[in-house]
Structures are given as C-alpha cells and as structure tokens.
Amino acid sequence: MKSLDRAATVVDHGGSLGRARALFPHAPQPFVDLSTGINPHSYPFFNLPATALSRLPEAARVRELAEVAASVYDAPSAANVVATPGTQILLPRVASLASPGKALVLGPTYAEHQRAAAIAGHAVTEVDDFEVLAGADLAIIVNPNNPDGRIIERKKLLDLAGKLRAKGGLLVVDEAFMDVGPRAESLAGDVEQGGIVVLRSFGKFFGLAGLRLGFALA
Template sequence: MFKPGGLEHGGRLRAASLRFGIPLADWLDLSTGIAPYGWALPDIPVTAWTRLPEQNDGLEIAARDYYGVASLLPVAGSQAAIQALPRLRRNARVGIVSPAYAEHAAAWRREGHRLLELSEAGVNRALERLDVLLLINPNNPTGRRFASEQLLAWHARLAERGGWLVVDEAFIDCTPQHSLALHSERPGLIVLRSFGKFFGLAGIRLGFVLAPSALLERLAELLGPWAVSGPSRAVATALLQDYAGQQLQRQRLRVDSERLTALLCGNGLAPTGGCALFQWLVAAQAPLLHEFLAGNGILTRLFDNPPSLRFGLPPDEPGWLRLEQALQIFAKEFAWAP
C-alpha cells in the first residue's frame, strides 16, 4: 500500500512515481482538491523580482475588496497561519471538528495545547470546556458545510470568555455567500482563506488571515517582514481584481463538480460528500480502489479513518476519459461493496 511518511497530503506525485514505477508526466493527479485549471497569468514587473516586497503595491487593497473586509494579513499560504496561530495562546483547550486537515491538530499539539477531537454533534456539549474551536468550512475531506448562523452562535459563546473560533475556509471561494469573512472583525473570530486552491496556483504559496486588527498585528510580528514574495503579490493582485475571470472559474468548477458526481454515481460509487473542488467517498474497499487507480497512474487521496477516498477534478477531456475508463474496468474486475 502506498503510504507516504509523516503527515499525509495530496499531490505527492514523486513518491507515487517511485512506488508504482510510472513517470511523473504520465500521472493524472486527483489527490489535491486544487482547481486543475486557471487563466492567463499577468506579466510580472521586473521590480517584483529585484526589490523587497512592499505593502503599498495594491495587494492588500485588492484582497480587502475580494473578501469584503476592512483588515487582513497576507501570509505564505494559509499553512503559515495554521502553524503560527497556536503560538499566540498558551495552555489552551482546543476542540477540532473531525475528520479534518491533519496539519491543524499537529500545529496545536506541537505548541503543547490540549486537543479534543469532536463530531459536529458534540460541539455544543463541549463548547464550555474549550478555549478554541477549530473547524473547516466546507470541511476537508467530507465537504460538509456549516450554517453561518450556527458558527456565529458558537463564536458568541466562545468570545464571551476570550475564546476563539478559527474557521478554515480554504474551499469556500465557489460559495462566498457562506463565508464568515464579513464578520471577521468580531473579537475572537479568525477566518483563514487560501488563494491557491480556487485560483489553481498552489505553488504561489499565498493565503490570507481575516481577523481583528489587533490580532493581525500580533501575527504579523510573529511571522516577520516580507512573508509573501514580490512575484506572488503581483500575480495575486491582478487575479483578485479579475471579477469576470472569477465568475467563469466558479461556473466551470460547479459544472465539473456535478460531472464528477455523476461519473462516480454511474459506476456505483455515489459520493458521501463533497464540494465544488472535490468529492469524498466512504467505503470499506477504498484502499483497494486507491491502489487500483494508482496502478493505472491516477492518484487519489486515501484516508484511513474512516476508509475513504477524495477525488479532485480532472483537468481536461483526456483526464475525464481516463478516469471513466479506469472506473469502468474496476467495476468489472472487482465486486464493489460501498
């Protein structure tokens, strides 16, 4: 079984290539939940390469307009904030709605905080014992979306005693109406946004923290100056202002998400959950399907608890055809029992 070491993530094509003896260029990577397409990139000014990044280059203004907020902090991917936020508290009791992106729990545990894994149903019972509640909306990997009213109610109870609600909205750009961005000025509410997933530019390493100014100042001091490179700032500024391109991206992702759902259902693999960027399938035979697809150069994201697979979107028609043919072969060769 192909199981990379340490905390697992999608996109580990080099490890998969070595494991299965398939060249990197021959893989169809459906493991990451990142948009597999974007749009034409803008020209990058020479000064973005030759000068240290400066805050008055337009990025903060473009991002505030995009998210509809008064204050935010650009960071080197939301991962940078995930690792830094636990250092702003001491000896906290932290509840994490699970299953969830494993880096969250790892970061809080690394700083000595006490962690409690919760189901969504268990939050209300545990909330009075927590200093921090952390969740992903929509959830990764389940795709489950939390109602804004419920989140704000939980936040109010935490904020009464100085607690935090941390909401990772890495996959919410296709449904921005469900974001808590507009409420992020409230004390104790911290919203994390990823740039790379929706815009299909994971390599740019850019994210944003939406929170009250006082907390952002503490986080900026911790992360230090020039956290985001000049070229990344230049590209992101242009794309954040391209509202027409964003609408086309949302439309394409929604259509392809529906297509992926139909394809899986048509092969007896009805998704358990999902969102615009991925679909999630819970089944006892998930490891078998993961291994079969990987043997055919198609990489999915395997989870152990519960046994499940996350499918990202194919980037083009050859990718769709390749996935369809592989699923059809699997259905014929194996007795699938979800």
C-alpha cells in the same frame, strides 16, 4: 504525551508526484493527482515585468494586496487582513492566539489543524459533534469541510463564537474552499466582533500553486 506525539508527526499533504512515482514506479503515466485541493485550471496568467522576479515586494504593494484581498473576501477592511506565504505557516501561529488549553477540531477534516494546535501547546481532540465545540478554549472548523463538503451555517458559527469569546476562547474557521461554497455562510465580514480568525487560501480557487499565498482575516 498525545499532543507531543501529534506535534512531532509530519502530515503528508499530497501533491508530490516525485514521491508517488518512487512508490509506484510501474504505474501508468501520466498520474491523475487527486491528493491536493489546488485548482488545476489556473486563473489566466499575464506577462510579468522582469522586475517582478528581481526585487523584494515593497511594503506599499503588500498593503495593496491586503486591500484587494479584503474586497474579494468581504473583510471589513485591509486592516483586518494578514497576507502570508501560504496558510500553512499560519496554523500554529493562529492557534497560539489562545492560551494553551483544550482545542477541539470538528472532524473528520484536514489533519494539519490538530498538529498545529498541538504545536501551540493545546490538548487536542477531534470531535464529530458541533455542539461540543462550545466547551473548547480553541475551536477549529473547516467550512466548507475537506473532504466531505460539510457546511456549517454562519448563524451557528456566530453563536459559537459568542460563547467562546465570553470566556476568552477563540474560533478559527478555515474557509480554504469558500470561493466555491455559499459565500453567505462566510464569517469574513464578522471578524470585527472579536474572537474569530478566518483563513483563506489563494491556490484552492485561483490555482497558481507556485505562488505561495494565504490570508488570515481577524
């Protein structure tokens, strides 16, 4: 029942200034929005040709995007990269890669991972002890963590992935903030070992939040 309740709960991700203004109509303007992790200093933009806004992306351009992402994130190859309209859509799909069972999320962290795992049919618990994650069928870690910046060493993550893989489990590492973290701790280059999915977010570092873009590396 708790899993069903959690799945039905809509998590407020922040970022809605319209909702904030409605709740606090007399607040001083402009708002200083600290509710999202999107980089407010966007990557330098350039003039787009009109065709960029009038055509659907060709499959070849998607492959090109995967190749660039593999290079930027140090994934083994473009074949290990799935590009999607934001990482949010990926969460329940990735959680579904593990058969419904016991999902453990290392917290405190981004609450949507718990909801997504529940949607995928898992019994979900947030834990604060890394060692406990070895008992999961699905273990989820945000690294570097949101909101406290906690970093789990790559070696420890690989050891955990090995334990989970031995019993058919899955380790999901959300590296949304790794672009400004210690890249040596990323698991992006290790996904060929199996049983590991790494999530990367475009907007956290590059900004351009209106461009919905995220990646799964597996």
